[in-house]
Amino acid sequence: MHIVVVLVLAVAAALTVLGLLWLMLGEPRVQVSGPLKPGDTYDAIKIALAVVAGVGGVVALVVAYRRQHLNEATDLREYGKALIERFGAAAEQLGADQPAVRMAGAYAMARLADEWPQERQMCIDVLCGYLRMPHAPDPPTDDQALASWQREREVRVTVLGLIAAHLRNGAPASWQGYDLDFTGAVLDEADFRGARFTGGDVLFVKTLFAGHGTDQIIFDEADFAEGAHVYFRLAEFRSGTVRFNRSETLPSQGAKSRSRALSSPMAPSTSPARSSPAPQSTLVNTISLPSTARHRQPASAVAPSTCPKWPISATPRDSACR
Structure with missing residues (x-):
């Protein structure tokens, strides 16, 4: 496709050069019969020069294009090679x-x-x-x-701070929208304050949140879009404080559901502004963010008739909720 464009441009350039030479040297007047005169020879030379100039212009444009294309391809390869070397380093x-x-x-x-x-x-x-x-x-x-x-x-x-910083506006x-796999990871000072989970699979499956102080497991003002699949299956919250203050779920129709503060992975908070320490070594199947900020109980404690509809894909395999 590029070659065709170049050839069209080259032909146009050749015709332009031919026209300029025609105007500069005048219209050739060559007799088609009878003996050639000196003027006829001169006009024939003008025509030959115009044709040669046009063909030369076409060749020059094609050669220039090929040289530029090769240089760009070489630069692209060198840039890709540099990126790979940086990745390895x-x-x-x-x-x-x-x-x-x-x-x-x-x-x-x-x-x-x-x-x-x-x-x-x-x-x-x-x-x-x-x-x-x-x-x-x-x-x-x-x-x-x-x-x-x-x-x-x-x-x-x-x-973890670098990852969280890139999830904020x-x-x-x-x-945002990329896959994040924290399966089985040990996370302390997990500060996802203001993060936006807009797509992809975000896996906190069997993740151990081991806060060694207060307010270190934070999802305050985090947005969970419906297109994101955020899993907290079998996540364990050990000590520290778990907070989901003013976090929001974003359904596909654009309505926002604001959650209250989540202070414990097993019981809802009654205060939107205060969070309390999580119980020691509590095992959680899932954590979801409905508008009431309720916590999913373990599978054995959840009756099928009382299962809410969770806006985040986090249903465990062994849960009674389907």
Whole structure:
């Protein structure tokens, strides 16, 4: 298709050059019969020059186009090669022994995801995969092991913070709508305040939220669109505080359902402005966000006749609700 366009443009350019030469040199007057005169020869030379100039223009345009096309393809290959090399370097940093290097690798991978939309999901998967790596939820008692645990915890908090920041409106490059797999991850200081889950599969399946203080498991003002599948199946909330203040579910018809504060993974809060600590080591099948901000009880405690309709796809396999 591009070659056809170039040839059409080249022919047009040749005709333009031929017309200019015709105007500059005058209309050739060549006799079709009788002996040739010196003027006829001169006119024939003018015609030959015009034809040669037109053909030369066509060839020059085709050659220029091919050269530009090859240069662009080479630049594209070099750019793709550079992105792949950056991906490998960032992944290598994430696997380094030094916590500072791992933290730098997290920032490098997030930056690469922003600049590489074609493979953004792959970069996000690497960051989520880092959070799924084994990590002790509780600090060890040994001083040396405690220092190592704290450094690793800072790296994990940084990775989770980078992901959450890209889920908020106003991020330089939005990661909203991409898949996020936190299956089996140990998360502390999970601050998804203002995040928008607009699509894709967001898996908190068997995730352990191990807050070591107050207000560290936060989904305040988070938006859960109907197109997103957010799963909290068998998630465990251990200590800390669980908050879903002013979080909203967004049905497809555009109506918004605002939830009250969720202070505990097993019982609804009666106050929209205050949250209380979650019970120790509570196992939760699912957490959903209907307008009343009720919590799904374990499967054995839910009667089929009382099952509400949850706006978020989070029905467990062993639940009595279908």
